[in-house]
Amino acid sequence: MSESTLIVAGADTHADTIHVAAVTMTGTALGDREFPTTPAGYTAAIKYLTSLGHVERIGVEGTASYGAGFSRAAIAADIEVVEVSRAIKSARRLKGKSDPLDAYSAARTALAGDRLATPKDHATTGLRALHIARRSAIKHRTAAINQIKAMLVSAPDVVREKYRALTTLRLIEAIAHCRPDAQADPCSQSVLVAANMLAQRVQFLETQAEALQERIDALVTDANPGLRAAYGVGADTAAQLLITAGANPHRLRSEAAFAALCGVAPVPASSGRTNRHRLSRGGDRAANNALFRIALVRMSRHKPTKHYVQRQIALGHTRMEILRKLQRAIAREIFKLLTRHVAVPEYADLRPARQAKNITVTAAANHFGVWPTVISRIERGLQRDDTFADTYRNWLNAA
Template sequence: MANTIPTGVFIGVDTHKEVHAAAAISEVGAHLATTTIPANSKGYGVLEAWVGSMGAVLAFGIEGTGSYGAGLSRFLRERGHNVVEVNRPNRQLRHQKGKSDAVDAESAARAVLAGQATGRPKSGTGSVEMIRHLKIARDTAVKSRTQAMQTLKAIIVCSPDALREQLDPVRGKMTLLRRLAALRPGPLTSTLASAKATLRAIARRWLSLDAEIKQHDAHLETLTADRAPDLLEAHGMATGTAAEMLLLVGDNPERIHSEAAFAKLCGACPIPASSGKTNRHRLNRGGNRQANAALYRVVIVRMRAHQPTLDYVRRRTAEGKSKSEIIRCLKRYVAREIFGYLCAKPVLTNTATASP
């Protein structure tokens, strides 16, 4: 019987900000070569030419496809290559083999060969990536606005008596902010003048951030409605919640193969914790915690004014379930419903009235 010579190769890439390290192994696990490329479009082309000289590339295993490896991942996907997302090597493996870029790249390739790494990276080329950019800008603006308001309150409390007595009778947040933004400190020759100058600067900053946030909200509402109009029609689904779900799925929802996998990404599925005669499950503390919090918000809204959910809560309470246990079950139902809107083929019926 003739021996079959392996011709396919697996490529592993350890990504960094300035350079990427790549390693090639054969389909039977033999180490072939390693190289280092600059982390730019020219380097990506060099890598593609390098691996092309070794044979048919079966898959690229890339670390950090959502950060340093995002550019390389997009480059390879656009050219039709099979790209797999690889997690960092576990601690035990690093203790055994040491740590270097070449070792990490080879470990990434072997993870793909062994079937340990199977996840598909987000494409990052569509409207969901636009939503992600705008949401980052909005979230940072909200954080800065909150800090500005906290600082204003602290300065008012410690301001000179004459200024504090003028501001104490003012009622309403926006009225106070406009009053502060219109202060005239004059020459900075006293603590009263410096306090007025500080309050005016921070109040104007707050108003500017508030206008920026409203602009981001308008853009997010438009993009989210265009991308997932049916999802926004679901009970308890606001724009921010829908945006979180879209960020979880990405621009290529086909990478999530089942609603169970979607629930696991949300951290809304139980984890087996059995041993010997003990058969039990524990809470899933992993997954995307922002998406998990979004599921929680939807459940809380539905527990107030959604009749199918209210009926479910009443039935499960009669069975002896606690409120927290019921919420966990409802989060799983909501995850299944959202999967139908975002990932499943449009043959599913509307589950908003069929499930809690």
């Protein structure tokens, strides 16, 4: 086979093996072979395909899972990679299923250009791993807390009355340090032993979540300081938006495409004399949830947003309509932060300037009518509010 012959390849990927196949530009089968899912195996697979001809493109199943390693190796070899969806069940029933058949099916799908997708970008793989681990820790922490509270509902009176009035944080701390053996009743002992272990699990998961949060915050701040500095954007929401953008780079071609990706593009819901739009139920729901949380924070703390909400309520708009508009506006802002470099004002000069004037944190907080914690967090860069920081800086300079 001449090296100048154009071919299209396909890959059926698994945990331990990858099966590749090649077809001509007319769909004729050229050959297939199986390789291990190792760097050496990927190199051998690409060498085998290039020996059959010039590879126009490779259709890979699961570029974000089992096919991630092979996709990276193919891209590094300057070969176009496209993600192909699995064959529909009706076609599999007619033609059967095997690794060679699936590989040829992927190749012919890539050749036809039908049901193709852009491969996932792996630039955010590390951030995604940390984010998943933290969400898992938070989820299991909540489950453990709920289990403790459920146990106390049916616990003996001596146990239930002792802990029923405590808040969640004090409850976990108290049960984690309790002494079940001090109870004479075997039933009370058993309940406290189980609750004690769950409380210790909660504390362990909290420690893990905090450690993961610190790493996530450092990564997102380094990757996109402008996004992290936006009002209401915490480390978790910034991480989710970066992950969504990294996994769908082709959806950042326009601000409208990004809004559709996040499920905040307005959907017409008009009928008769009613002319309105509703919230979209499509798109990446995790990114939609991130925008939703940003909107809630701004509705409760951001003065311009609070004034906007009041104006919208005066016009007769419902809370859901206001949220839809806010999420759409926030998506527009986030798109700009994701696609261009934004300079982030420094706050490091605020604390030295205050200390040079011998002004206490409490005095500054009283002047602006905020809690001292707000001043402290802004000075340390833990809370972003550029408008307030500018006002605070001007006040310090004039003091």
